[in-house]
Amino acid sequence: MKLKHTPVTRHCCSNIEFYLKRDDWLHPQFSGNKxxxxxxxxxxxxxxxxxxxxxxxxxxxxxxxxxxxxxxxxxxxxxxxxxxxxxxxxxxxxxxxxxxxxxxxxxxxxxxxxxxxxxxxxxxxxxxxxxxxxxxxRSPIAKQGVTQLATEILEWTSQQPASHWVVALPSGTGTTSLYLHQTLKEHHIEVVTCSCVGGDEYLIQQWQELGADDFPSILNLGNKHHFGKLYEADYLMWQKLQAQTEVEFDLLYDPFMWRCLETWWPTQNNKQLLYIHQGGILGNESMLPRYQRKYRSC
Known part of the structure; x- marks a missing residue:
């Protein structure tokens, strides 16, 4: 079985027009970042x-x-x-x-x-x-699949009007964002990410352990985002994403990335955004009830 090329759909959230690489549609059981x-x-x-x-x-x-x-x-x-x-x-x-x-x-x-x-x-x-x-x-094993993702992105962007493309995705270990950056930078496509686990220093350390000395751009909100902790702002962002795009996103990673994009994107001029869907929707089955119990009024 070979993983199929995933389509790209167009959306808008928080007045940010963006394209979405639908890696949640890779395979019914085997999809997304992993x-x-x-x-x-x-x-x-x-x-x-x-x-x-x-x-x-x-x-x-x-x-x-x-x-x-x-x-x-x-x-x-x-x-x-x-x-x-x-x-x-x-x-x-x-x-x-x-x-x-x-x-x-x-x-x-x-x-x-x-x-x-x-x-x-x-x-x-x-x-x-x-x-x-x-x-x-977090292993060189990941490079083959992520390089394939980068190739799909290059094929798709080559068919679009010329633009300054930015690829965005959140990071845990940062393996995917690093290997995307290594392939896409020579094509002048910027990769931006955020650290959902352990802070920016942790993320850079993970990249260095993979032998890298040139990294994607890291976005942050000025404070550490604790992995697995329930943030009301994340929950509200997740709800907004679903309401405005009619797409379900992962509750663990995607909301924080979008909070960072909300702050950063308005400062970027004449750029086009391509967001990589992280998959991970099954995890919402356990995360969503936790949010609903803690933030009943949201």
């Missing part, structure tokens, strides 16, 4: 691999994407987490529920091995029939 990162594993035959190993949160987008990948490749997924809250075990939802339905095996390292997943896996000897993927896909 699908691009793991595309090389989908395309490669890897006949010796039987088990895929990953780690992170029990509600991580990467968990569901890796479960979908393993299902498509007929592999077993073993995914290590610090712990799984008892309420989630009793009422599975979101990425956790969907990953279990695809046959993923989740292992809690804190109660079992008394350590975090990354520490356990640092000492784990990967077998010949196993493949370990770093958290969130």
């Amino acid at each position: 699908a691009r990162k793991f595309m090389a594993l989908l395309d490669d035959t890897l006949p010796h691999i039987e088990t895929l190993i990953g780690y992170g949160s029990p509600q991580a987008n990467s968990l569901y994407s890796m479960a979908a990948l393993a299902n498509l490749k007929q592999w077993q997924l073993r995914f290590y987490v610090d712990h799984i809250p008892s309420w989630l075990k009793q009422h599975p939802n979101g990425n956790y529920r969907a990953a279990l339905e695809l046959g993923a095996e989740l292992i809690e390292t804190r109660p079992t091995f008394d350590c975090a997943p990354e520490h356990y896996l640092n000492d784990y000897k990967v077998k010949d029939n196993e493949l370990l993927v770093p958290e969130g896909g």
Whole structure:
């Protein structure tokens, strides 16, 4: 199975006219940012691999994407987490529920091995029939799929009227934004992002660990955005995006990027914006009830 080229649709939000690369339409189960990162594993035959190993949160987008990948490749997924809250075990939802339905095996390292997943896996000897993927896909493995995304962007922009194009997307580890930047900069297409995890310094460190010394532009609002924390401004932005575009966006990453764009974009003249949809919609199944409980009046 090959991932299809995704279409581009046109929208307006907060008086920002923009084009949207619909990576949420890549594949019913294997879509968005993580699908691009793991595309090389989908395309490669890897006949010796039987088990895929990953780690992170029990509600991580990467968990569901890796479960979908393993299902498509007929592999077993073993995914290590610090712990799984008892309420989630009793009422599975979101990425956790969907990953279990695809046959993923989740292992809690804190109660079992008394350590975090990354520490356990640092000492784990990967077998010949196993493949370990770093958290969130922060690996050179991601370059192939992200380069394919960049190629699709170049093909599409070449068919549009000449303009100064800006590609925008939020960052966790920043892997996608970095590899997009490396491909698109020679074509004079600017890549802008924001740090949704750990602040700007953390994001730059992630890029440096991938061997980079030239980075995308980082937008911010002057304060650190804590990953997974509920922000009323994020919730309101998510609602506005859906109301004005009739497109559902991810609640974890996209709202903060759009808050940054609201501030930054009015200062940019004669530019055209192409936004990359991050996928991750399944995660809203768990995030949205949390927002609704906390901000009932919104």
